[in-house]
Amino acid sequence: ETGVTQTPRHLVMGMTNKKSLKCEQHLGHNAMYWYKQSAKKPLELMFVYSLEERVENNSVPSRFSPECPNSSHLFLHLHTLQPEDSALYLCASSPRPAGGANEQFFGPGTRLTVL
Amino acid sequence: GQNIDQPTEMTATEGAIVQINCTYQTSGFNGLFWYQQHAGEAPTFLSYNVLDGLEEKGRFSSFLSRSKGYSYLLLKELQMKDSASYLCAVIDSNYQLIWGAGTKLIIKP
Numbered sequence: 773e774t775g776v777t778q779t780p781r782h783l784v785m786g787m788t789n790k791k792s793l794k795c796e797q798h799l800g801h802n803a804m805y806w807y808k809q810s811a812k813k814p815l816e817l818m819f820v821y822s823l824e825e826r827v828e829n830n831s832v833p834s835r836f837s838p839e840c841p842n843s844s845h846l847f848l849h850l851h852t853l854q855p856e857d858s859a860l861y862l863c864a865s866s867p868r869p870a871g872g873a874n875e876q877f878f879g880p881g882t883r884l885t886v887l
Numbered sequence: 888g889q890n891i892d893q894p895t896e897m898t899a900t901e902g903a904i905v906q907i908n909c910t911y912q913t914s915g916f917n918g919l920f921w922y923q924q925h926a927g928e929a930p931t932f933l934s935y936n937v938l939d940g941l942e943e944k945g946r947f948s949s950f951l952s953r954s955k956g957y958s959y960l961l962l963k964e965l966q967m968k969d970s971a972s973y974l975c976a977v978i979d980s981n982y983q984l985i986w987g988a989g990t991k992l993i994i995k996p
Contacts, residue, residue: 776929812895814986815974862929873918873937876984878929 795863915980
């Protein structure tokens with residue numbers, strides 16, 4: 773149990789569908805992250821939230837839309853995705869958004885397949 | 888640009904020792920992490936180095952040389968459960984976390 777949960781664990785969707793990924797952290801952390809992990813590639817940071825405010829958006833296409841209603845919950849809304857968006861989407865949290873030994877705690881990820 | 892290099896894959900024998908290297912070229916340095924990720928699971932924290940030298944934690948040790956832009960993760964008395972990917976990540980001068988692609992470690996009996 774890492775303290776960060778993600779649902780669903782697996783998702784298959786068509787390019788015209790709309791779906792949402794959910795992340796919840798039970799650690800009392802102030803920062804949350806969305807990452808994309810593709811095979812044999814480094815983790816790609818997509819979004820960072822600090823105290824429910826977005827502090828970073830790494831040039832992510834608008835078909836990915838994050839939402840952070842409170843410091844414990846993070847969503848990633850998906851619409852009109854492309855097959856190349858198929859990947860493992862990881863959520864993480866940390867005590868603060870930056871600085872020092874700011875260990876990130878990861879959820880198990882959502883394996884997304886876009887047909 | 889910023890870059891983290893790790894071997895793609897390594898193989899070792901149960902009970903042996905293996906060293907996974909990580910070299911980095913980043914704009915500044917504020918620390919280096921090692922994470923372990925089993926297939927289909929979340930990455931989990933192994934170690935953090937910010938000063939030069941060796942940090943030991945049970946069977947795992949992590950070494951850092953800032954002048955050489957180099958770190959390694961040393962795993963002793965390998966067990967089958969150590970089969971996983973090992974991710975190196977560096978905090979740059981803007982406190983951005985730069986990730987390597989990971990090293991897949993295969994342990995054979």
